[in-house]
Amino acid sequence: MSFRFSSGTMDSMAGVFAPPKKYRMGSGGGSAKGPKARGTILGMAVASMFPKPTSSTGSHASSQTKHAFGGGSHTRVNNRAVMAAERTSRRVPEAVVRVTGRQHGGGHVLANFAYISRLGHGDEKELGLETSEGEILRDGREMQLLAKEWNDWEMDGDARRKGATSLSMILSMPTGTDPERLKGAALDFAREEFANRSWVASLHVDRDHPHVHLTIARRDHDGRRFHPNREDLFRWRQRFAEKLRNRGIEANATPAKARGIDPKHEPIAAVKMREKGQVPQIDKSRMARVQRLREQGVEDPVFAMLASRQAAVRATYTRSIIELSASPFAADQLVAKSLERFVETMPPPEPNSVRAMRLASEREAEPIASAPVRAPIRIPDVSASRVDTGIDRLKALHEKLTSPEAQAKSPTDGKATTSGPPSDVADRIRKLVEKNRGPAGKDDDPDRAGTLSDRLRALTEKISEPSQPIDLSRHDEIVRQAEERNRERLDRERLDRERAKDRDGPGR
Numbered sequence: 001m002s003f004r005f006s007s008g009t010m011d012s013m014a015g016v017f018a019p020p021k022k023y024r025m026g027s028g029g030g031s032a033k034g035p036k037a038r039g040t041i042l043g044m045a046v047a048s049m050f051p052k053p054t055s056s057t058g059s060h061a062s063s064q065t066k067h068a069f070g071g072g073s074h075t076r077v078n079n080r081a082v083m084a085a086e087r088t089s090r091r092v093p094e095a096v097v098r099v100t101g102r103q104h105g106g107g108h109v110l111a112n113f114a115y116i117s118r119l120g121h122g123d124e125k126e127l128g129l130e131t132s133e134g135e136i137l138r139d140g141r142e143m144q145l146l147a148k149e150w151n152d153w154e155m156d157g158d159a160r161r162k163g164a165t166s167l168s169m170i171l172s173m174p175t176g177t178d179p180e181r182l183k184g185a186a187l188d189f190a191r192e193e194f195a196n197r198s199w200v201a202s203l204h205v206d207r208d209h210p211h212v213h214l215t216i217a218r219r220d221h222d223g224r225r226f227h228p229n230r231e232d233l234f235r236w237r238q239r240f241a242e243k244l245r246n247r248g249i250e251a252n253a254t255p256a257k258a259r260g261i262d263p264k265h266e267p268i269a270a271v272k273m274r275e276k277g278q279v280p281q282i283d284k285s286r287m288a289r290v291q292r293l294r295e296q297g298v299e300d301p302v303f304a305m306l307a308s309r310q311a312a313v314r315a316t317y318t319r320s321i322i323e324l325s326a327s328p329f330a331a332d333q334l335v336a337k338s339l340e341r342f343v344e345t346m347p348p349p350e351p352n353s354v355r356a357m358r359l360a361s362e363r364e365a366e367p368i369a370s371a372p373v374r375a376p377i378r379i380p381d382v383s384a385s386r387v388d389t390g391i392d393r394l395k396a397l398h399e400k401l402t403s404p405e406a407q408a409k410s411p412t413d414g415k416a417t418t419s420g421p422p423s424d425v426a427d428r429i430r431k432l433v434e435k436n437r438g439p440a441g442k443d444d445d446p447d448r449a450g451t452l453s454d455r456l457r458a459l460t461e462k463i464s465e466p467s468q469p470i471d472l473s474r475h476d477e478i479v480r481q482a483e484e485r486n487r488e489r490l491d492r493e494r495l496d497r498e499r500a501k502d503r504d505g506p507g508r
Contacts, residue, residue, distance in 0.1 A: 002075060002078075002079065002329075003078070003082065003324070003327045003329055003332045004074070004075065004078045005078055005081060005082075005320065005323060006323065008319075009316070009319045009320055009323055010065055010077075010078065010081065011062070011064065011065070012315075012316040012319060013065075013068070013081050013085070013316060013320060014062070014064045014065040014067070014068040014069065014081075015064065015068075015312075015316070016068075016255075016257065016258050016312075016313055016316050016317075017068040017069065017081070017084055017254055017255065017258050018064055018067050018068035018255070019230055019231065019234040019255050020255070020257075065077055065081075067231075068081075069081050069084065070238070082324075082332070082335060084252070084254065085317075085320060085335060085339055086335045086338060086339075087250070087252040087254075088252060088254055088258055088259060088339075088342065089335070089338040089339040089341070089342040090338060090342075091259075091342075092250045092251065092252040093173060093174045093177075093250065093251060093252065094237075094241075094251070094252050094253065094254065094259075095171075095173060095237050095240045095241040095244060095251045095252065095253050096170070096171065096172045096173070096211075096237075097169060097170075097171055097233055097236045097237045097240055098169065098170050098172075098233075098268070099167065099168070099169050099228060099233070100168045100169060100170050100213075100268060101167075101168050102164035102166070102167050102168070102218075103164060103165050103166045103167075103168065103215070104163075104164050104165060105151055105165060106147045106148045106150070106151035106152075106165070107147075108165070109147040109150055109151060109165050109166050109215075110143060110144055110147040112166070112168055112215055113129060113137075113143040113146070113147060113200065113215070114140070114143065116129070116168075116200075116202040116204070116213035116215065117129050117137070117138075117143070117202055119140055119143070120140075126138065127202050127203070127204075128202070129143065129200040129201070129202055130187060130200065130201045130202065131146075131198070131199070131200050132190070132191070132194070132197065132198050132199045132200075133198075137200070146198075146200070150165055150166060150198065150217045151165050153217070153219055154217070154218060154219050156223075163218070163225070164218050165217070165218060166215050166216060166217050166218055167215070167216050167218055167228070168213065168214070168215045168216075169213075169214045169215075169216070170211050170212070170213060170214070171186045171189070171211065171212045171214060171240055172209055172210065172211030172212070173209065173210065173211075173244070173249065173251065174209050175208050175209045177209070177210055177249060178210075178249065179203060179205050179210040181244075181247045181248065181249055182203070182210050182211075182212065182244070182249070183201075183203040183210075183212055184247055185240065185243035185244045185246070185247050185249065186201060186203075186212035186214065186240070186243075187201060188243045188246075189236070189239055189240045189243045190214055190216075192239065193236060193239055194216055196220045196221050196222065197216055197217050197219075197220045197221070198216070198217040198221075199214060199215060199216040199217065200214075200215050201213065201214045201215075234253070234255070237253035238253045240253070241253040257309055257310075257313055258313070260310060260313060260314075260342075260343075260346035260347060261347065261350075262306050262349060262350060262351060262352065262355075267280075267282065270282050270283070274359070283359070286352055286355075286357075287357055290354065290357055300351055300354070302351040302352075303349065303351060306349030306350075306351060307349050309349075310346070310349050314343055314346070317339055317342070317343050318343070320336075320339060321336045321339050321340050321343070324336035324339070
């Protein structure tokens with residue numbers, strides 16, 4: 001006899017693993033389909049007189065349990081519940097099935113075909129389109145004919161309507177999943193789930209995680225149109241995860257609350273903007289809401305709601321751990337231990353608004369943390385480490401020889417004259433030049449040979465030559481001429497500025 005959860009525990013597990021139902025009275029146009037008032041109260045009164053049979057006494061599970069773990073006998077549904085809890089406790093990767101958009105008209109459908117097949121990107125990048133008939137489309141003309149066929153079938157007999165012609169989806173798994181097995185599971189899922197519809201599929205591995213683009217004709221072969229809702233997406237996730245497991249890929253399909261986290265409800269556009277480093281409007285609204293609540297000194301009411309939901313999930317898992325631990329089978333006891341570790345490491349509840357603030361702070365700190373640490377650039381002290389070539393000493397010697405003090409010491413007859421440097425100084429300078437020049441033929445570079453030595457020799461010869469007598473009486477005249485030249489230059493610059501200002505017309 002296999003292990004079986006009690007009826008109360010099974011109902012609690014179904015409430016955790018089933019997706020939440022979303023009732024919207026009258027949403028999407030048309031009249032609201034509310035309950036019929038006639039006979040409702042009488043029916044409820046009669047039903048309350050008879051006790052409801054528990055799911056453990058019957059051979060089949062309740063509707064909520066079937067919705068969470070599939071149909072069949074209670075034993076089979078119970079086994080699926082245990083396996084789902086075991087995969088969740090090990091944090092098996094979640095299968096992703098997401099509706100990405102709807103195409104209106106044949107042109108829009110053809111654009112979708114071209115995008116998912118990489119048509120026009122070259123032979124190396126172009127991908128074939130797997131069709132529901134088992135064919136592979138690679139030619140743009142064939143894709144155009146198929147898009148026209150879908151559009152004609154969608155508009156047949158109802159030319160005034162403006163609904164979508166096709167619906168596009170993505171089936172993906174995390175990084176490290178085998179792309180070929182993922183593609184095989186996606187094709188098996190499409191053949192089974194959309195057996196009465198036309199569809200095309202293409203595998204993409206250009207991103208870090210492999211994914212399959214699936215585009216389905218919105219009208220089936222019998223002329224019926226479909227409008228997928230949340231329950232359909234959850235069922236598709238379960239089917240896709242099952243196909244993956246059949247091909248040896250561990251995959252799970254559970255709602256976010258079963259994993260102890262808050263559903264993100266993130267639009268695809270917001271995810272794309274975050275990948276580009278941009279801040280979407282939904283994050284700005286969430287951060288503004290957090291700031292407003294902080295200024296008011298009010299705690300976010302979402303915290304209480306999430307804490308209550310997580311407390312119910314923890315209580316359900318605790319009941320499951322107790323019953324699994326009491327099972328005589330070792331496999332059930334291992335599941336209990338794994339589930340116990342999962343409950344202990346369950347993250348605290350985090351609202352979307354707080355998550356937006358955290359992601360924003362992480363994005364601001366990420367460039368600083370991820371930037372490579374470069375060694376500081378040390379600029380050497382040129383004045384301290386520069387090689388003394390003798391030029392500085394020669395300049396200092398020239399200034400010393402031509403200084404007024406040196407001229408005052410020299411003999412004068414009415415005018416100050418500066419004689420050449422002493423012979424011993426000239427000899428020392430010549431020796432320094434010959435030392436820097438080196439032996440002939442030592443420098444092999446014709447562009448560099450003799451450049452420094454030639455400059456030193458020319459400077460030495462200039463210093464060695466007797467200086468021209470300097471008339472000190474003209475000092476005032478030289479200073480006056482320099483001031484006049486400076487004044488003229490300033491006047492020219494002022495006139496140029498005024499002309500440039502008037503060139504563009506009067507300012508406003």
